[in-house]
Structure formats: structure tokens, C-alpha cells
Amino acid sequence: MNITFLNDPKLNILLPVIYLAWQDDILTKEEYTALNDFINNQDNFSKAEKDFLKSKIDLNNPPGRSELFFWKDLINKALNNHKPENLTELGFFIANADRSTYSKEDIKVIEPQLLKLEAQLGIISNEAISSLCETHDTITNKLKTVESFSKEKMTALLDGDQAAIINRVKKIISQPEFAFETSTDITVYREKVLEWCKILAKQGFGSHAYPKQYGGAGDIEGYFTIMETLSYHDLSLVIKFGVQFGLWGMSVMFLGTEKHFEKYLKDIGTLDIPGGFAMTETHHGSNVKGLETTATYNHKSRSFTINTPVPFARKEYIGNTALHGEMVTVFAKLIIDDKDYGVNAFIVPIRDRHKNVLSGVRIEDCGHKMGLNGVDNGVIYFDNVVIPYDNMLDRFAQVNEKGEFETSIPSDNRRFFTMLGTLVGGRIGIPRSALAAAKTGLTIAIKYGDNRRQFGPNGGLEVPVLNYRIHQQRLMPYLANTFAIHFGLQYLTKRFMNRTEDDMQEIEALAAGMKSYSTWNTRDALQECREACGGKGYLSENRIDDLKNDTEIYTTFEGDNTVLMQLVAKNRLGEFRKQFSEMNIATIFSYVLDQAKTAVTEKNPFATRNTDDSHLKDPEFHLHAFQYREKELVSSAARRFKRLVDDGLDTFDAANIMHPHMLQIAFAYLDRVFLEQFQLQLKSADESLKEVLTRLYNLFAINKLQENKAWYLEQGYMEGVKTKAIRKLFSQLCWEIRRDAVPIVESFNIPENCLAPIITTNSEQA
Amino acid sequence: MNITFLNDPKLNILLPVIYLAWQDDILTKEEYTALNDFINNQDNFSKAEKDFLKSKIDLNNPPGRSELFFWKDLINKALNNHKPENLTELGFFIANADRSTYSKEDIKVIEPQLLKLEAQLGIISNEAISSLCETHDTITNKLKTVESFSKEKMTALLDGDQAAIINRVKKIISQPEFAFETSTDITVYREKVLEWCKILAKQGFGSHAYPKQYGGAGDIEGYFTIMETLSYHDLSLVIKFGVQFGLWGMSVMFLGTEKHFEKYLKDIGTLDIPGGFAMTETHHGSNVKGLETTATYNHKSRSFTINTPVPFARKEYIGNTALHGEMVTVFAKLIIDDKDYGVNAFIVPIRDRHKNVLSGVRIEDCGHKMGLNGVDNGVIYFDNVVIPYDNMLDRFAQVNEKGEFETSIPSDNRRFFTMLGTLVGGRIGIPRSALAAAKTGLTIAIKYGDNRRQFGPNGGLEVPVLNYRIHQQRLMPYLANTFAIHFGLQYLTKRFMNRTEDDMQEIEALAAGMKSYSTWNTRDALQECREACGGKGYLSENRIDDLKNDTEIYTTFEGDNTVLMQLVAKNRLGEFRKQFSEMNIATIFSYVLDQAKTAVTEKNPFATRNTDDSHLKDPEFHLHAFQYREKELVSSAARRFKRLVDDGLDTFDAANIMHPHMLQIAFAYLDRVFLEQFQLQLKSADESLKEVLTRLYNLFAINKLQENKAWYLEQGYMEGVKTKAIRKLFSQLCWEIRRDAVPIVESFNIPENCLAPIITTNSEQA
Structure with a gap:
């Protein structure tokens, strides 16, 4: 009789190890040596038996496919009856299946050798056994979507008192004429976007913010809501809409006076006068104070001459002007009798009603861009264009009858920033638009991840990719951010709507900060969404392409994020200085004392090592930790800055060194504000939503x-x-939120037609 | 005589403070109160004088513009003669300018009150004085580009022995017919890319890797160099080229045998047979082992029937097939007599020579994508397409004369991974292409930042944005990464070229890891480049648009990065297990001892607190720190995994928990490899390059x-x-490298026509 595993059961003690060696491709030369040595050392085996076993580990003569099937059968039979701890135990079980091939005494002798062999082969026992089991349930593949709260209530919470207008906008953008434009021809796309804007204007959305007597609804908050809700749809539309009715219209509304309202506002709201906002120059983007365009006053003719003195003072990236704009608000230095009176704003016609570019005006097309190609951005040069006296937007400064400059705000600086301050609305609209885009992206990626299956336990079904913790940890934090930022932006909007003069500096800092925070968050969230959707995420039809590329520039326009964050930090540092007066010895000492007190309560070994779940989830702990970071960053910045200057550095050089530190201050401040707003919402939320919101x-x-x-x-x-405990809790929270993730994104209630085929056509349901 | 600052010099002690209050817009109500109180408390001032001063801080009646000019004049005169410490000193200096208005005794009394006032107003003295100075030199605005090394030598180092072929490719892509396509019409673009590929094929670049007898140069390393160098140009071209000559051609070359080489290879190299690589299916992207397409063997006719059994088994994203491909290598499960013999590869014709789609084949266009729109990606369905026996790529498995399956690698798993292993070249080509794109982006952003000026010290010129530390800290780390990754990829290429059987597992892990590392690095680098170029970076003409969007999918194709990094980590863990055999008590104990030894030498208080510059720049310290991280992450992963499984978790669930930890292992491993390669290059580099390379x-x-x-x-x-010392050194290194940054990027020697108008047309030189 031939020697086989079947005929010679005692050889079966090696069967699982040999099977695994071939199956899992781990039969390297070292492993061969280990097996060979083991076989040679078995006094129990005859020469023929040893030769047989060696033939089964011959590197040049691997077992055939049917032999592997046969071995696996033997193993399966054993596993059906028994769940062994390791391959050694499994081997003995197979060997002893029909009779007592090995006695207890035999086992005692051979077992340690076999265990040693397993170790030499680098086999982790439980893992190996598990890999041999045909199918099994796992926690990972049982995890699935549940709906533990009312989506309608969540939507109501998010929409708040703006629900009516949100629903009106959603209804419009769901109509057939709002089908996305798929042409890559920017001429076609730009006309489509203009057409959409006209439809919206006809419905009164364009003038919504303007006073009632000029055709509007006098509802600025509603205007922000419109911008935000439109952002579920095409973002070129949002920006074109924002340029026309926000930048252009509101520059007239906030920088002009009655005569301008009378003359322009209604027609702007209906899109009868398309226009733009010409502030940025090629050489002055972030540093707008340095603008070089001039508006020279001519007393004789009571007019202004608008001029681009050098090519780099051309107005650049001006939305709605390459094709459609007929007028623009131009920011220019006012010159009277050769004296420079700082930057002021003027209405300058650039095209006639037949779209012919006016004499003295030169307009170039910015051409194809990374995104927002439905918006016609232009470059504008003015060659001594004369405009009438009334075209100066004269709310904050005027030229009087005698041709003298008059203003209620004598500092050029201050007047300029007051003017800009009135336009802070843009820095509220943009982060809200960015957030909407992130919500769309997350809806697509999360719903896709809930259906898309890849890999799984051996023999089990493939698992939804959203069940993988690493996938959860890429997406769930952005879902949490979405809520924090949503509540924070609501707070900013309310602060802005109820602003007083005294509030303005803080509101401007908040808006600048939240604009940066939200747009960077969107940039990162959409990147994760794209990668999380794999190749599908790369197809334009699934929308992440446009969402990502259109919002990408949000980090730059309305103020470069990095620069804005410096302003935020300066504001915080200013507040700190006011609070502590100068950093003299006494105040530093008292501050150090204050910090020391914190140290006593928060930095004691119990607190710094406290890993209790209840502590880590305690809102008081969070607030303390966030506040501590903010305060400490601010006070150390003040100390560092003083030290650098005391050491003889020029303040400009010292500030340069401090910029990265300042960026951290801005983040710490914003994190704390978002945390507080989230905490407030938690307290007041409907009981049934508290659990999911708390997570x-x-x-x-x-x-x-x-x-x-x-x-x-x-x-x-x-x-x-x-x-480390925080890391573990982080993983756990992502795991828990994954269950709610689909209903959560569904509560954003984004119109179906604004989403993606990969989730709307059930493309992953096999 | 009226009371004025000029007539009544003693009042001038308040002039600087009042000027600054209005100038810098800090006159809030609190500040008004502080000033008012100070004035009231001056026994030295008459009622009339006090009234005068109060009129100058009247919130409702701010000083006029000309009055501010006049005050500034007084201050300037004083500053021309004297550099005071604070505003108080400045005030006394102005007051005493013409005569001794205040005696030393007076000053002694009033000075503390004034200093207190400054403090109350939150004025930082040096900063305030500095802001009043008209112009001054700063370290920041004096920093500029220097050329401290030979760019030619650096280029030679980077190009190594590939310089000749690099220069040949650069010459071709600089020719007029390689002008970038600007049409957004993908039909036009795709034809242009095909045309470019044909020009390259005609020059022999397509077949470069193939054996000489089939028209090639037998130079696989040169092929990688071609791919990399082409990547300075259009990336659709690179991918189309890579699909045709790499994926399609090399699947034949590596998976086929003589008969296939004879029949196809030459025509593939000349682009006479355009083709594709059909592996990915809609439902199986990352998990390619789960492919469902079948190739059923028909013994009677000695043929195979290729079939898409369910719609989701369609082949998806297949490059070069929506329009041009005539054949594809299809990966399908081989079925013989109803038995599944695992995934094998087959050549399947999909179009005839007139581009008509063949019967049984259905091809859909993937349509518009985020990028790479010059590549025609298609979806392919096979409806029982019969192909002849010879179309099986039979290097690793064959159907014999009797119709039986034969293979030298009996494990399906192992055979499949052996097949994939031969295709590892793609994971070398892609990270090299990605790196080239990052080099282009960095060249654009750094040269732009060297010219673009924004802001500056008061009264001084505006400063190049690259002089701002925060800007440096966004870009310089990627410049350093570029070199590390460049050297690392050279190393990978050499390892691959000189591979042995035993090396393959490690090389595959290295390639998978470097592919992920490099493509993620490019993603992040290009994002920073875009933002660093502001609005200019958003214009398509400046190329960051395409560079970014084309390479974005590199993180997904040739293996999803997150999944690949898991493979890398598994390989490392496997190596570790082999090294330490099983994690039994003895080995854990000895490992802990080993780690403890590290602790003794590296974790002593001197080492953990050592902030010496020489220590922080010591390559030995770096290597220890990198190795420590890698080892500790691997061993703790092994311990954690064992603990989780011992606690009763299914191995699949345990692995799920471990994925984020595994990702860290992969990064730590790659960081260490890149560090080592960089160190090796430093040692052997030309002396004149050592300084800049060391930085x-x-x-x-x-x-x-x-x-x-x-x-x-x-x-x-x-x-x-x-x-903290590391953070400081980081800032310092970025500052130092900024000076060399322009010559460094110029040493990449990227053809001028592949760069951007913002840097090639001196657009920022005013």
C-alpha cells in the first residue's frame, strides 16, 4: 500500500501546516528547512514515511490543485467537529479521527516540537485556524445602517427658521431646466448659468436682500440661505449669482447712497444691469490697500477719470465681466489736486446695452479655470475713462461743492476697512456655500460606502467599505465637522444680523476665520470623498469633480485663507493685550499665576492621565482643554513677540517668525467657538435627537x-x-456614528437631482 | 493766540499717542476714557489746554486728513533725529524739541503716568515706534535668491546614467507639435494624445522596454525614465502611453510566451495594435481576486469563451478602449469542466482594424472625468466572445493537449500574485510620474513666490511672498520630500532591475508603498502649490489645474493607496514574525529587553531633552529615531493583534481595528527607507552639492x-x-533653503514650454 495521508493517519499531524504553507504561499527556503528538520527528527516515522512527507514539501514539485482540494476536505471535516486552538491540535485531531493514532503520552512528547515548528513558520495560531474556517460571522460584516432618530426632525433643526425659503430654492433647482450642463464648451456653460440666474431673479431671489422699495424683500439672512441652498446645485451658478446680487448689488447698497439705490438697485435685482466688483488687481490681491488704479477728480467737469496707470494695476479675475457685465464697482485711489485720498469706490460702465465694450475700457477673458467655468471672469484695463460725479459711491466720503474731500472717517485706513467691513457678508456666504458642497460630497461618499462591498472574512460575503474602520475614520470626522461648522455659521449669521458698531471687529474676525476654516474643511473633506469613492469618484457624472474643483478657489477668493487667519489671530492678540494691558512684569506674573492655577486643577497627574470614558466625553473637559489651548497660544505669542522685538528684531521680522504661531491661534479660537456653539445646540435640541447629536x-x-x-x-x-485613550475613543465613535451615517446625510435633505448616479441608481446593489 | 500743538509744545507729549489712536483705528470707548482720564489728571495743563486736547479725541469729531498729515510731520521730524524706546519718550522729545519744556524732574513725575496710559491703550512700544518709522530695512525684505551651487551638477546627480534618454525625451516634448492642447472638447483632446503617442512610437520610445528581436531596446529602466520625463508634459499622454506600451504590451511580454511575442509585441510597440488592460471590474476594483468574468475552455474547438456573467462584472475604466483599442488583455476566471481554476489572462480582440466593435463585445465610454480626459477610458461587456486557444497568456498556466489545467504554481492565490508581481512595473512608473508632476508644480509655485510681492514693512517695498516664513513652510518641505522620494524611487528602480526571486516580496512591498507615498505627496504638494499661487494658480494656463486633476487618480489606480499601504504593513509584520517566530513569552521577553536597551541609550533624560543643533542635525540620531518608530510600531502591532484575537475577536474584526495602526507601520517603514537612501546619496554626492543637499x-x-x-x-x-527645538529648527531650515529654492527647482531642468506663463513671462516684474 502506498503511503498517503489517508492510509497513514499519523502523518496527518503535519497536514495542516503543509497545507497552509502551500495555500498561503509562505513556503520559503527557511520554512522548508524548518519542516525538513522536523520530519528528520521524528523517530516515530519510517524512512519511507519521511520521504513521503518530504515529497510534499518539495519546492520543485508543489502539490497539484486536486491534492490541495483533497487536503482541504480532510481539514474541513475535522473543523466541523472541533474548534482547535492551533494547527498542532488540529493535526492531532485529524490523525486521531478514526482511532487513537497517538496516545496522550505521544502527544506530550511531540506537541512541543510541533508548536515550535509553528512558531518557526511564523504562524499565529488563532489567525491560521480562523483562515481555515469556511465561513463565519464577524462584528465587521454585521455592522449596518440603522435609523435611530427622525430625519425630519434633524432637517428641521438644521434648517431652523429658514425652512420655508430653503424649500422654495430646493424646489426650483429640482426643476428640469436646472438639469446640470454637461457641455465642456465654456461658452455654452456660461450662457446656461446666466439663464439660471435670470430664472432665479425672476422669482425674486436676486433682490431678496435689498430693501422693499427697491424690489427686494429686505431679508439679508434669507439671501445667505439662498446662496447656501443653491450650493447643492451648480457652484458656478452660486458664484455668478453672488457676484451679481451680492458683490455688485451690495457694493451699491452698502457703499452708495439714496441716489444710487434709486438709480440702480432694482435693475440689479432683476439682472437688468449685470455687473461686477472690481477690486483685485494683478499686483494687489491680498494687499488691497496697495491698489494702484486711480480716480482723479476734475472739478471743472465735476467728473472722475478712472485709469489703470501701469499694466499690473489691471483689475483681474472680475466675475461676470468677460461677457455679461455692463457696469462694475471699481475700487480706486481718489486723487484731488494731486493729493491721494485713499481708496474709494465708483460705479463705472464697461459695456453698453448691446454688450459693446465702451471706449477706454479693455476687457480680456481670464479663460479656462480649474473650476467655476460657468462664471465669466475678466481682466479690465481703464484708459482714462471719465465718469460723472454721481458715480462715486459716497456713503463714507464725498467730494463737496468746493471740490474738497469730506469724510466722517478721516483715517484712510479706517475708512477703507469700514468700507470693507460692510462687505463682510461675502465672508459669510462663502463658508456657507462651501459647507453645502461638503454636505453633498459626504452624502455621496457615505451612501456609496454603505453599499460598496470589497473584501471580507474568508468565505464570507464581501463587506460594505464603510464597515472598515479606516474608511470610517476618513469620513466620519468630516461629518462631525459639518455639524460643528453648520451651527457655527448659523451663529455667525445671527451675530451679523444683530450686529452693533462695537461688535463689528469681532464679527469681522469671526467671518474671516470661519470662511477659512469652512473652506479648508471642504477642500479636505471632498478630497477624502473622492478617494473614498475610488474610480467612481473620478467620473464627472458623480459630481465630486465639480464640487472639488469649483470650491477649490474658495480658499483664495474673498481673502486668501492664510492671510485671513493672520487677521483673526491679530484680533485675538489685540483682545488679549487690551485685557492684560502691556506685558510688564506685574501682568506677566499675574498671568503666570493664573496659568499656574489652571495647572493645579487641570495639570495634576490625575487629570493629565484620566482616561475614564465619562471624563473624555465630558463637555466641561472639552471646553477647558479648548480654552486652555487658545489662551496659552495667545499669551505665549504675546510673550514670544515681545521677546523677539526686545532682542532687537524689527517688528516686521518678528511678525514673520510669528505667522505660523498666529495661524495656530486662529485655529484654536475657531475650534473653541465651534465647540461652544455645538454644546449650546446640544442643550436645546429635541430630546430624540440628543443621542445622535451627542455622538x-x-x-x-x-x-x-x-x-x-x-x-x-x-x-x-x-x-x-x-x-492613547483618546485615539481609542476616536475609533469607537467613528464606529458608532457609521450606523447613523446614512440617515444623518439624508437629513441634509439634498435634492436627489443634485446627487450622483453612483448612489441614486443603486449601482452597487448586486 | 489759539492753543495748538505747535504753539503749546508741552501738549506734544500726547501727540504720538493721539496720532496713533486715530491712525491705527484703535480709539474705542475704553481708549477714549483712558485718554480723557489722563488729560483730566494733568495739573500741569490749564482748563483751555485740557479742552483743546479733549477736542482732539472727540469720537464725533475726528481730526481731518490734513491735520493727521501735519501731526505726522511733527513726528517724522523727531524720528529723524532720535530713535526713542516708546511713545512716551517720543512725546517728551517733541515737546522739548526747541527748548526745555519739561525738566528732568517734570519728566520723572509724568513719565510713569504716560507709560501707564500707553499700557492701557494696549500699545507695544517697539512695535508702535517701528510703525511710525517711514522706511527701514528688515531681514525679511533683504532675503533673496542666491545660487550657491552648480545647477548643472545637480541635474547630473538627479539624472544619473539616464541623462541621455531624458534629454532625448525633453527634446521631443519641446517641439512645436507638442504644444499643449487647449480644447475642452474631449474628442479633439483624445485624438491629439493619440497623435502624440504615435510620434513617440515612431521614435522607438513605445517599444523601448521590449526585447530587441521585437523591435525594442530591451531597456526597461529606460522605459521608466521615458514615462517619468514625459510627465513634465501632458499627463493624459503619459497614461495613454503607459496603458499601450506598459500595461497592454507588458502584460503580453510578462504573462505570454514566445508565440505571443512573435505575433504581437512588435505591432504593439509601433502602436499598430492599440490595446488595453482589462482587469478592474465594477464590483471588483481593489479586491481583484474576486473578479467574476469567466473564460470557459471548450476542448472540442480548443477555444475559450469570454463572458461577463452579471452586469457588475463588466470591465471598467479600461484605458485606451473607449475609442482606440483593438485588443485587450482580459483577466478572467478559467473554467474547465465547470471547475474554477482561478484568474488567468487572455488576449481578446474588441475592434477590427476599421475600429468597428466586434460582435459580442459592448463598449461604453466612461465619459468626462476629473482629469486625464485625453485618455479614452471605457467599460467593456463580453457576451460569450469566443477566442482561439493561443490567446491564453500561458506563461504561468496552460491547458494541455488533453484539456487539463497545468501550472508550475499550484496555488491559485500564489499564481495570481505571481502574475500580478510581474506587473509591478506599473507601481514604479506611476510614483515616478507623480514625482515629476510635483516637481513641475513646485517649480511654478517657487519661482512665482520668488517674484510675487505682497505687503511689506511700513513704507518699505513689498516683499516676495517666498520671504514669508509661513509661505516657506508650506512649500519647502515638499521640495525636501522631492529629493527623498527621487532617491528612493531610483533605489526602487535599481532593486527591480536587479531583482532575484527571493527579493520579489520586498520589492513588491516597496513598490506598493512608494506608489502610495509618492502619489499622496504629489496630491498634497500640488494643493499647496495651487494655493501658494493664489488666483493665478487657478487659471488653467498656469498648469496646476491639470497637474493636480490628472494626478489625483494616481492615488486610486494601480491599487488604492490605503489598500496598498495595508499590504506594505502586512509584509513588514510578516518579516517581523519570521524574525521573532511566535510571540511566546520568551521572545516577547527578549524583545522587551531589546527595547529596554534602546530605552537606556536613547530614552535617557539627556537624549530625550537634547536640543543641540548638532544633535538635531545628526544623521545617526535621525536614523535611530526613524528605526525606533518603525520597530516599535511593528512590534506593538503584533502584540495588539495577538491580544485582540486572544480576547476572542475574530481575526477579521481584529484586523479591522488594526488598519489605522498598519497604515502607520507602512509610513514608518517608507520614511526610514527614504531617509536611508537620502543619507547614502549625501555621502556619495559631489562635494560642491553637499551643503545644499544636507540642508x-x-x-x-x-x-x-x-x-x-x-x-x-x-x-x-x-x-x-x-x-519645540525641532519646530524652531524646521523654521530655520525652511528659511535657509528658500535662498537656494529657485536654483534647486531650476536644476530639475523642466522644459520651459512645460511650465507656466506666470513664471515664464516675468509677469510679476513691475
């Missing part, structure tokens, strides 16, 4: 702590045990 | 330590003082 809130807080853990560790505010 | 090297090392500082702090490998 999102905790993830937001924990994620931010994790992002900044290096800083907390450096400060000794936390120790390694605590930051 | 780049240090920045790479320090930046990685900084990115992972939270981990080092958690581990107690570093303390806060050290991580």
Missing part, C-alpha cells in the same frame, strides 16, 4: 483634541496614556 | 520627526523641549 459632538471634540495632541503633550496638559 | 536632507528628516512628534512624545522618546 457627533463627541467626535468633533475628540477629533480636535487628537489633531492637537502633540501640543497638549508638549504642554504636559495630557500624558501619553490619555492621548 | 534638504535635514529638512526632510526634521519635518518627518515633526509630523510624528505626537507619537514620539507619547512614547517618551522625546520631551516637549526637544519637539
